[in-house]
Amino acid sequence: MIASSTMSKESASSYDMAEFDQSAIFLYLDGHDQASIQEQRQTLNIFPSQPMHVAEPIPAKGGGMGMATALLANGNHSSPKRPEQGGQRSLVPSPPGPSVPAPKENKSGVTIAKKETPSSGGKGAGSSDQERVKDPKTLRRLAQNREAARKSRLRKKAYIQQLETSRIRLSQLEQQVQTARVQGVFSGTGGQLAGFPSAPSPAVAIFDIEYARWVEEHSKLMFQLRAALNEPLADDQLQGFVNAAMAQHEELLNLKGAIARVDVFHLLSGVWASPTERCFLWLGGFRPSEVIKVMLKHVEPLSEGQILGIYNLQQSLQEREEALSHGIDAIQQNISDIVAAPDVAPATFMGHMSLAMNKVASMEGLVRQADGLRQQTLHKLNEILTTQQAARCLVAIADYFHRLRALSTLWVARPRQEDGPGL
Template identity: 50%
Template sequence: MFSDDQPFILPLMCASGKCIILECVYDVFWKYAILYIFLGTLQCILVPVAGAMAFDVEYARWLEEQNRQINELRAAVNSHAGDTELRIIIDGIMAHYDEIFRLKSNAAKADVFHLLSGMWKTPAERCFLWLGGFRSSELLKLLVNQLEPLTEQQLVGITNLQQSSQQAEDALSQGMEALQQSLAETLSSGSLGSSGTSGNVANYMGQMAMAMGKLGTLEGFIRQADNLRQQTLQQMHRILTTRQSARALLAIHDYFSRLRALSSLWLARPRE
């Protein structure tokens, strides 16, 4: 019997006489670690799903409003409205673009992978997706031929804008490649042994914490890419005349609208 003033020692002895209390502690530690990981994973699933669904709803509303604004702009252009009227409509469309970048910034905080994967876009749009959106440099290439005639100064401005956009895109792409390589090295730097000792669990948790920290930089890449897209649209608007800006906005909308239509046709195609 153990007296009240003596510490209680659990009499767990293996056949060889070695105390297995430490092994029991390891088992308990491992079970709690698994529970911690499970609960954390569950939270990581439920929170992003709610954020992604909310963003999809907001994006659908944004797209509906953009269609209305573009129809208004197209009608104004076709009726040969004055520059003042066109400018008011164009300013509204530019402000609406600012809104989608704000929505995406908030969505990235909830689920950056949803934006990167492009699941909020149609399949055809996803083929051309770069860091959660369009490539500014490619869009400028498509617009140049549709904006002619351009003055020499405008052509130089558009060319410089296209080149600077390309350089910024290359830098971000290289940053993403470096992140992917670093993340792969972190995840492959060690493995959880089958014994489930506390040392292995601690290493695993440390490994996951380091990987999570690196994944946190993805939001920064999305934000920088969207800032580039936003600045490109704004600078293009400053380079062009009011009527050229109207034509550019119509061309941009029509391009993405056709991509969405192409997706619908592709999904509805006959299958043998």
């Protein structure tokens, strides 16, 4: 009896504790929100100790009692959107779209997402590039870019060739300057003296290069004009060559006017011309009356009116040439008198030099007048002569100066006798 009563008391006490525990669980579950229950569900389902089976919820009168019973039966709060455990598929239809492979599950039930390969994106970009290349506008733009690049390469090549030609001409000028220095044109013993520069100024070097270029281009044009005279061309076509030759003479006069403002002595000395041309140089160029003499020997026949016009032009040219020659002689004499003035004190030296500088500036004006006279002579001859005669006149003048340059070359290259032992 004692034992049975003791067991009955223990069972009663244990029952009471079970009821107390169960009621406490109900109160605990009623006091928590659904977010904590969801968090607890995710924690419990990560590594289940044994397979869990979904049981049917037990209907209850109270809302809290029904929720607790369902939790006790299932072991967790299940969401209706979550697919069932045990490999069962969800009955909710998937949205339309590209088929995506189902994620894999490892042995512990954790879902492993399959990584997307980057090859699909690359294929799409490649296909879009191909479609863009096939676009007619893109193809036309690419062709234009290639043509522009080709033209740019050609311009660059021509520019490099021009620079190379200029470099060769400049080196030739440097050799000429070195030769002139050795021959005594530039005096000095191993150094540079005051007033005797060892090399020409940049403006002078540019003028010499441009004059050499002008001679080359003028020779090419005269060759074309001579070939046109041998062919039966119309006067309009022949007049085009004549106009081009006149434009080249205008270009030379502009070059000489520019160098006259910078260094009139360089223009008057004639270093830029060949040695033989220097002998016939007059105020930095050719003498207009001499050109008329050369023309009359190659242009025939002339009408009486043309002969009279040329004669009057020649008379007026001789008068103006004499006036300019007297002017340059007077300026040279004035400069000589100023420089040779006796008893020049150091205080008045710069005053004398300023007077000489003014006379040099007046020499520039005379050189400009001489260039204007040459220009007027060519234009007047072009008006008096016919198109055929004007073309022959220009060719004759070009041949005259070409032969003077050839004479200089032959003179420099002539065979020299070796000096004897006693000389």
